[in-house]
Structures are given as structure tokens and as C-alpha cells.
């Protein structure tokens with residue numbers, strides 16, 4: 001999976017998933033290989049490249065208009081992160097999705113995010129409360145109105161911002177990095193298997209209750225509600241996986 005070095009850190013994976021995929025917006029100094037790697041990672045995590053899909057290096061080379069070297073470096077990094085597989089006969093493929101992996105991601109998310117939420121409730125200050133309130137308000141406005149499929153990408157962004165805001169004050173950067181990585185992995189499954197479903201109205205009520213318990217500094221209740229939120233959505237994804 002992800003290593004602790006450079007652009008392969010969980011934080012970079014989280015950033016790549018959140019960032020728009022345009023090579024032209026690559027920050028100065030970032031290498032071409034990093035830009036290609038970030039874009040492919042974003043496409044895999046967003047489900048735009050499906051599990052098991054073949055990665056044709058020739059096509060990538062033509063698409064990006066670059067030499068072989070950055071292409072090879074980019075795919076090697078994604079193999080190291082576990083998002084691509086490489087075997088001699090079949091070449092590069094997007095890592096398959098499995099029920100076992102999702103179940104593990106859900107177990108770890110419940111464990112680590114509820115730990116982070118408990119710490120944030122203990123240590124968060126007024127600025128954190130204000131940030132959480134704002135993040136929830138923006139998400140709730142979107143969730144309360146009549147659902148429009150055109151809002152899906154905006155919901156993805158604001159939903160992520162909200163869940164980040166909940167735990168940001170935990171004062172443990174490494175814990176936050178792991179939470180972001182697991183959230184990305186979970187989102188990949190949700191986008192792959194629930195994107196065709198209607199918006200789940202229970203989600204809005206769950207976000208409201210989690211926010212209220214968190215702002216009331218009721219850590220046991222907030223942790224319980226967050227765990228139930230992660231587990232319920234996860235259960236819906238598992239049910240949609242027909243294998």
C-alpha cells in the first residue's frame with residue numbers, strides 16, 4: 001500500500017482524489033511523472049477507471065504526449081500504492097475491488113475515525129466548532145433540496161470537507177493521514193457501486209445528528225453515530241456488490 005515517502009503518502013493520495021485532474025494546473029516544480037500519477041490515481045479513486053481495467057501504456061503515452069520515462073515512473077508508483085497490478089502476461093491493470101477489502105476498510109474507518117472524533121471533541125476550540133458548523137451548513141443545504149444528479153460532484157466535495165472538518169482538531173497528523181486514505185478507498189467503492197442509486201435521504205439526518213452530538217461535546221454519542229453512519233453506507237455498498 002502507500003509508503004511514507006514523498007508523493008506516495010496517504011496525504012498525497014487524499015489530495016489527488018480531491019484535486020481536479022488537469023495537467024495544466026500542476027504546481028510549478030512537480031514532475032511530469034507526479035502529475036500523471038496524480039491524475040491516474042484520481043481517476044481510479046473516482047471509479048472512472050474500473051477495477052480490473054487494462055492500462056495501455058501506449059495510449060497513456062499518446063494521451064499525455066510525453067516520453068516513456070514519466071509514464072513508467074507513474075505506473076510504478078501506483079503499483080507500489082496498490083492501485084495498479086502488473087503481471088508479465090497481462091500487463092498493467094486497475095486493482096480489483098473485493099468485498100474482503102471493503103470490509104477491512106470499513107472496520108479500520110470505524111476504529112480510526114471514531115478515535116479521531118473523540119480526540120477532536122476533547123481538543124477542538126471555538127474556531128473548529130465554527131468550521132464544522134459552516135461545513136455542515138453547506139452540505140445540509142445541498143442535501144435538503146430536491147436532489148439533482150448534476151449536484152453529485154459538488155456533494156462529493158462538500159461531503160469530504162464535512163467529514164474532514166469533524167476530525168481535523170484531533171491533533172494527530174498521522175491519524176488524519178490514515179483517515180483520509182481509508183476515506184478515499186471507501187469512496188472508490190461507493191462511487192463504483194452506489195452511483196446509480198438515488199440519493200439516500202437518511203444520510204442527511206445522520207450528518208445532522210453527528211454534528212449536534214459533536215457540538216454538544218457528547219463524545220460517546222458522536223462516536224456511536226459516526227460508526228453507524230460508516231457501517232450503514234458500507235453495508236449498502238456490500239449489498240450492491242454482486243460477487
Ligand SMILES: [Zn+2]
Pocket residue numbers: 159163207229
Ligand atoms: Zn457522511
